[in-house]
Amino acid sequence: MLQTLHEKFSGLIAKIVLGIIVIIFGGFFGIQQYFTQRNETYVAKVDGREISQQDFRERWELYRAQASRSPGFDAAAFDTPQRKREVLDQLVNEQLIRAANEKLGVVVPPAKVREEISSYPAFQVDGKFSADQYRLVLSSQRRTPAQIEELVRQDIAQRELAGQISASSLVTDADVNVYLRLHDQTRDFHYIKLDKPATSANVADADIEAYYKAHGAEFMTPEKVSLEYVELDAAKMAVDTKVDDATLKQQYEEQKSRYLTPEQRMASHILVKVDKNADAAAQKVALEKAQNIAKDAKSGKDFATLAKNESDDAGSKAQGGDLGWLEKGVTDPAFESALFALKKGEISDPVKSEEGYHVIQLRDVHAEKVRPFDEVKDELAKKYLETQREHAYSDVSGKLIDATLDASDLAPAAKDLHLDVQKTALFTRAGGTGIAANPAVVKAAFSNDVLVDSHVSGAIELGPNHIVVVHADQHEKPAPKPLEQVRDDIRKTLVAQDAAKAARERADTLYARLQKGETLDAVAADAKVKPIEEKGIGRSAANLDRQLVQTVFNLERPQSGKPVVGRVGLADDAYALVVLDAVTDGDPSKLDAKTKEAARNMLRQGIGLEATRGFIDSLKKAAEITIAEDRLQ
Numbered sequence: 001m002l003q004t005l006h007e008k009f010s011g012l013i014a015k016i017v018l019g020i021i022v023i024i025f026g027g028f029f030g031i032q033q034y035f036t037q038r039n040e041t042y043v044a045k046v047d048g049r050e051i052s053q054q055d056f057r058e059r060w061e062l063y064r065a066q067a068s069r070s071p072g073f074d075a076a077a078f079d080t081p082q083r084k085r086e087v088l089d090q091l092v093n094e095q096l097i098r099a100a101n102e103k104l105g106v107v108v109p110p111a112k113v114r115e116e117i118s119s120y121p122a123f124q125v126d127g128k129f130s131a132d133q134y135r136l137v138l139s140s141q142r143r144t145p146a147q148i149e150e151l152v153r154q155d156i157a158q159r160e161l162a163g164q165i166s167a168s169s170l171v172t173d174a175d176v177n178v179y180l181r182l183h184d185q186t187r188d189f190h191y192i193k194l195d196k197p198a199t200s201a202n203v204a205d206a207d208i209e210a211y212y213k214a215h216g217a218e219f220m221t222p223e224k225v226s227l228e229y230v231e232l233d234a235a236k237m238a239v240d241t242k243v244d245d246a247t248l249k250q251q252y253e254e255q256k257s258r259y260l261t262p263e264q265r266m267a268s269h270i271l272v273k274v275d276k277n278a279d280a281a282a283q284k285v286a287l288e289k290a291q292n293i294a295k296d297a298k299s300g301k302d303f304a305t306l307a308k309n310e311s312d313d314a315g316s317k318a319q320g321g322d323l324g325w326l327e328k329g330v331t332d333p334a335f336e337s338a339l340f341a342l343k344k345g346e347i348s349d350p351v352k353s354e355e356g357y358h359v360i361q362l363r364d365v366h367a368e369k370v371r372p373f374d375e376v377k378d379e380l381a382k383k384y385l386e387t388q389r390e391h392a393y394s395d396v397s398g399k400l401i402d403a404t405l406d407a408s409d410l411a412p413a414a415k416d417l418h419l420d421v422q423k424t425a426l427f428t429r430a431g432g433t434g435i436a437a438n439p440a441v442v443k444a445a446f447s448n449d450v451l452v453d454s455h456v457s458g459a460i461e462l463g464p465n466h467i468v469v470v471h472a473d474q475h476e477k478p479a480p481k482p483l484e485q486v487r488d489d490i491r492k493t494l495v496a497q498d499a500a501k502a503a504r505e506r507a508d509t510l511y512a513r514l515q516k517g518e519t520l521d522a523v524a525a526d527a528k529v530k531p532i533e534e535k536g537i538g539r540s541a542a543n544l545d546r547q548l549v550q551t552v553f554n555l556e557r558p559q560s561g562k563p564v565v566g567r568v569g570l571a572d573d574a575y576a577l578v579v580l581d582a583v584t585d586g587d588p589s590k591l592d593a594k595t596k597e598a599a600r601n602m603l604r605q606g607i608g609l610e611a612t613r614g615f616i617d618s619l620k621k622a623a624e625i626t627i628a629e630d631r632l633q
Contacts, residue, residue, distance in 0.1 A: 044088055045626040046095040051088070053631055060087050079439045084632045094158060096619040101157045108156045110332050111271075111355050115315050116152050131264060131325045145329045162612045169607040176600050177588045183599070184586025186536045189552050189578055192524045193532070194510070196503045196573040203494045211490050212483050219486045224426040224476040225445050228410050229435060230419050232400060234393035234465035248380045252373050255380075259371040262328060266364040267339055268303055268321035273312035273356040290350035290357035297347045303361045312356065325366065335360070393465050400469065404456040410471045423473055435468055444470055451475060500573040507567060507575035514565040520579045536584070548576055555580045 042050035067078060118129035125133050138148060212219065252259075270293055274286035293310050297303050304320025311317040328336060335358055338351040342362040350357040396417055403413035414421045427436040427445075435441050444450055444457040450472050459467040510523050524531045534544070541549050551568035558564050558580055566578040588596065 041631070043628050043631045044092055044095075045624075046092055047099060047623050047625075049095060049099070051091050051095060055091060056088060056632065059091060060084060063087055081629075081632065085629075088627070088632060092620075092625060093616050096616060096623060097158045097161055098154060099623075100619060101161055104161070106157050106160055108153045108160065109355055110149075110353070111313070111315075112156060113149050113153050114331065116156060117148065118315075129324060131327050131330065132261075134330075135262075135327070162608075165608055165612050165615055167604075167608070169604050169611055171600050171603045171607065175603060176596055179603055180588040180591060180596070180599055181585040184538070185553075186538050186584045186586075187552050187580060188533075188535045188582040188584075189537070189580045190520050190531045190533050191548065191576050191578040192520060192527065192529045193570070194503065194507055194527060194529065194575045194577065196499050197506060199495060199499045199502055203491045207494060208487055208490045209483065211494060212486070216480060219481045220478040221476070221481060222428040222430075223446075223478045224428055224474075225451060225472055226426045226474040227424045227436070227441075227445055227470045228421050228473045229424065229468050229470040230400065230404075230410055230414050230421055231435065231462070231468045232393065232397050232419070232466070233462075234389045237389050237392050237396070243381050243384050245377075248377055248384065249373060251380050251384060252376065256370065259376050261366075261369045261371075263340075263368045264325040264327045264366040265339055265342075265362055266325050266366075267323045268307060268361045268363060269313070269316065269323060269335075270297075270303075270307045270311040270321050270359045271313040271356055272310075272350075272359075276354045286357055287350060290359055294347060294349055294359045297359060297361065303347070321361070390465060397459070397467060400467075401459050404469050407456045408454050408471075410456055410469065426474060426476060435462065435470075438462060441468065441470060445472070496573075503573045503575060507577065511565070511567045511577055514577060514579070520577065523577065545570055545576075548578070551576075552578055552580060557583045 041053055043053055043056045044051040063083075064078065067073060117123060117134070122137055123129055123134045134145075138145065270290075272286045272290040272293070274282055278286075289310075293306060297306055304322075307317050307321030311321055313321070316323060326336075326339065328340065330336075331339070332353045332355075334351055334353050338348045338358075339360055339362060342348055342360065344362055344365050346362055348358075348360040350359055396419075400413055400417055400419070403416065404410065407413065410421050413419075424434055424436045425432060427433075427442070429442065429446055431437050431439070431442045436445070438460070440460050441462075444460055447457070449455045450457050450470065454472060457470045459469055461467055506527075510527060513523050514520065520531050537544065537549065537552065539549065539553055547568055547570060551566050555564045555566050555578070564580040566580065568576045568578065570576055
């Protein structure tokens with residue numbers, strides 16, 4: 001089910017609740033670092049505040065998981081230092097904005113945090129926030145409501161600051177009109193396409209031999225290595241599957257809080273907003289209004305109707321003030337205290353919070369309930385066996401790591417621990433099959449420690465509670481391929497080079513004639529091709545080559561009816577020669593207000609984004625930032 005919840009998160013929400021929905025496997029994550037003494041473990045430090053390796057790994061794994069869903073995902077090509085640095089830079093930017101928020105005194109009201117949490121699909125059932133679902137997700141990840149609220153509060157604060165910067169961006173009507181004239185601009189042009197000319201396939205043996213000598217590095221066999229390895233996976237470890245009831249009952253008593261459904265209360269409310277820093281007069285007006293509402297509600301007036309007419313809470317007033325089922329630890333302390341002091345059907349006096357004054361109606365109560373032992377027995381047994389496997393794994397993996405530390409052979413440790421030594425097939429730096437498909441294994445296999453010094457590697461994580469240690473078995477160094485083996489490939493390369501050169505020279509010659517004033521028709525006749533006319537072509541034309549359209553829109557506007565010429569390289573060594581005839585700007589006067597407003601918002605977002613980047617850059621210049629590149633693993 002947690003995987004299903006994870007799938008519901010995407011984009012910004014996935015980032016916000018990273019620590020909730022992404023399962024964080026503590027255990028032996030980064031096990032090498034666990035067994036290696038190191039005083040400093042941060043990957044970055046921003047004005048003294050550390051970004052931990054765990055913070056970085058969590059964000060990296062989420063980023064990688066999202067990318068892996070794309071077709072053609074290449075794990076080996078993805079895991080680059082550049083990408084890892086980009087992820088770290090994002091974490092640094094977020095830390096800078098958090099610090100700026102603190103200095104600027106940005107405060108996020110509790111109601112806004114609750115509203116945000118309620119909007120997450122992972123906490124909803126049938127499209128509505130469910131306290132049971134909320135508690136289930138947090139319990140499964142060993143998180144408290146306070147922790148998730150803090151995560152969400154930080155994210156809202158960051159977005160609030162960026163939003164304020166964007167909102168301050170001024171976009172005039174003149175800016176909108178300039179944008180629309182350019183955006184909707186069309187161009188008329190003629191062009192001819194020059195396909196790559198056919199060339200003779202006759203290539204002299206001397207040319208092939210010369211190319212072979214000059215490009216010897218291109219004709220080497222790839223370096224290959226095979227590995228011996230010992231794999232340890234907690235999920236496959238054999239443990240005693242018989243669990244007696246006494247043990248399970250003891251587990252039940254120790255973990256009874258996991259099976260407790262706390263008291264829940266169905267509530268509605270009416271909010272009279274007033275700023276917490278408002279003066280006494282404003283506070284008095286708000287309180288009097290709330291008191292009158294409470295008086296009306298207690299006198300028998302319909303609470304839902306009052307909420308729709310009087311409440312300042314936009315999130316609940318349309319539903320008659322309905323807040324659904326609430327439990328302790330979810331709402332504002334003052335609100336919670338008042339709600340849990342009411343009896344079913346009662347209505348509270350005004351309750352003060354940071355948002356203003358609440359009038360609360362208690363509609364129903366679900367009493368606290370504990371699931372009985374017999375109902376959770378199978379669940380306890382499963383969890384107990386998982387724990388036993390984890391304990392066994394922890395013991396054996398620790399012994400395996402100790403036994404192979406600085407070792408040059410796997411056999412003794414495997415024999416002592418009753419583990420199998422397995423072997424991979426030969427594979428290249430691009431990876432192979434089985435464990436050799438894992439980038440971390442490939443990296444270790446070709447490291448100096450394993451390949452040159454013949455040491456057993458440190459523990460390499462393949463997954464949660466799943467490691468492998470490797471040792472080089474066979475090593476095939478790069479060697480030159482015989483000329484006869486690559487002769488045909490070289491011949492094809494030389495033929496292709498000759499054809500590309502001929503195509504380029506032909507295009508250059510004909511383009512020079514256009515630049516001197518010859519017509520496209522004359523040039524086309526000599527090239528034995530037919531000119532193609534295009535009219536009213538926009539920037540996003542889908543039926544034309546993108547490079548051709550881009551080149552046309554990069555040409556200067558024709559002056560005094562004089563055409564402008566251009567040349568563009570196309571796929572497969574083809575070229576196009578272009579004559580731009582006319583440019584027609586878009587006409588903003590023909591567009592409706594909705595389209596213009598959309599354009600204004602787009603410009604404002606773009607300007608706001610640049611302003612936000614500039615703001616972050618200024619924060620970086622003023623901050624003391626330390627990056628530990630060697631810990632981005």
